[in-house]
Amino acid sequence: MAFRPLVVCGPSGVGKGTLIKKLLEQYPNGFGHSVSHTTRKPRAGEVDGVSYHFVEKSAMEKMIAENKFVEHANVHGNLYGSSITSVQAVQKQQKICLLEIDVQGAKQVYESRIPAHFLFIDPPHPQTLRERLIKRGSENDESIALRLKNAKSEMEFGKAAGFFEHHLVNDDLDTAFRELVSVVTSWYPHLETQATA
DSSP states (O other), rough: OOOOEEEOOOOOTTSSSHHHHHHHOOOTTTEEEEEOEEEEEOTTTTTTTTBBBOOOOHHHHHHHHHEEEEEEEETTTTEEEEEEEEEEHHHHOOOOOEEEHHHHHHHHHHHHTTEEEEEEOOOOOOHHHHHHHHHHHOOOOOHHHHHHHHHHHHHHHHHHOOSSEEEEEEEHHHHHHHHHHHHHHHOOOOGEEEEEO
């Protein structure tokens, strides 16, 4: 039996990646991270094939035209997508496929009728996003402004969409993580026996 994918959304700088990393550490045998394709340049420490599949725009457009993606989106001027084969590879390992995607992608997954669980991560305050993006050190002022503009519409969509089953506010990392664990173990009860610590 293949487990429903877990779709995790939220604006840039909200801490999706950090929370997912902790989830994967606590449940190394429970989750598999779908490695997305992107046309953006790698950030410091990111590894091709592990963090993302970094591809040229023309190659990505060809894959989109060939319907190779569960979801794909143009985010901040770069293409992102979760390939069907990447999701299936995780499911074949009897793991829950984690899809860390934007709201456009979440909407595509929802509309595709692929059974999934949908989680939205909110910041405690929009200013928090600015601070986190600046601290990240990988964004210039123009990029930060674009991400903050997009964050506003993403948060509005997240509230209005109606298909996000849970909204988690990432104010304090430890508190947010405890809530995340509580939510995912309610959706996937078998995980309670798989925690590492």
